[in-house]
Amino acid sequence: MAARIDHLVTSGTFSLDGGTWDVDNNVWIVGDDTEAIVIDAAHDAEAIERALGGRTLRAVVCTHAHNDHIDAAPALAAATGAPVLLHPDDLPLWKQTHPDRLPDGELADGQALSVAGTTLTVLHTPGHAPGAVCLYTPGLSTVFTGDTLFQGGPGATGRSFSHFPTIIESIRERLLTLPQGTVVRTGHGDSTTIGDEAPQLDEWIRSGG
Structure with a gap:
């Protein structure tokens, strides 16, 4: 059975640098009727587990470690037995949310994650966070960008652990290609x-984030 992409929106808060904001997060599930990978276990482990519908969860993959993308990861891992995977450069951010529970494994640039006959390649794209990654699956003509690239521009870089020139380089070199x-x-x-966003790169640079 061919892999597909399921989409869930969960709601909660994002907190960093002393501020807290209400947010809606995209949770992406890649798999078939028997197995899946979850990208960004945000806010509601029970809702994500329901969306899995009994499928075997192979991994909980974190695009980065801001709390709104990882707050439900340990609970989802405990419920399913799946490992939580994070790029090690984001461990300082992870520990702000989960000081007593480390991820189970590391993500590395170029690493291949396989599920349901499709492969997701890890692209290290720092800037929004030091360990931010995107996941590219050519078989599904999709890249999961976390908070690195949005419709209309790059992710925010105005808070700690972020850097605007770095995110622009990541987008230019790893995504727009x-x-x-x-x-x-x-x-x-x-x-x-990608085609809709690529022409806007120079405008983003002029805006300076």
């Missing part, structure tokens, strides 16, 4: 395509 028709499935909000 993908096929133009690649669907960009983001951490918040609507999806877009």
Whole structure:
């Protein structure tokens, strides 16, 4: 059975640098009727587990470690037995939310994650966070960008652990080089395509974030 992408929106809060904001997060599930990978276990482990519908969860993959993307990861892992995977450069952020529970494994640039006959390649895309990653699956013509790239521009870089020139370099070198028709499935909000976002790069640079 061919792999597919299921989409769930969960709601909660994002907290960093002393501020807290209400947010809606995209949770992406890649798999078939028997197994799946969850990308960003946000806010509601029970809702994500229901969306899995009894499928075997192979991994909980974190695009980065801001609390709104990882707050439900330990509970989902405990309920399913799946490992939580995070790029090690984001451990300082992870420990702000889960000081007593480390991730189970590391993500590395170029690493291949396989599920339901499709492969997701890890792209290290720092800038929004030091250990931010995107997941590219050419078989589904999709890249999951977390908070690195949105419809209309790069992720925020105005808070600690972030850096605007770095996120622009990540987007330019790692994302805009993908096929133009690649669907960009983001951490918040609507999806877009590489082809729709690429022409705006110079404008983003002029805006300075």
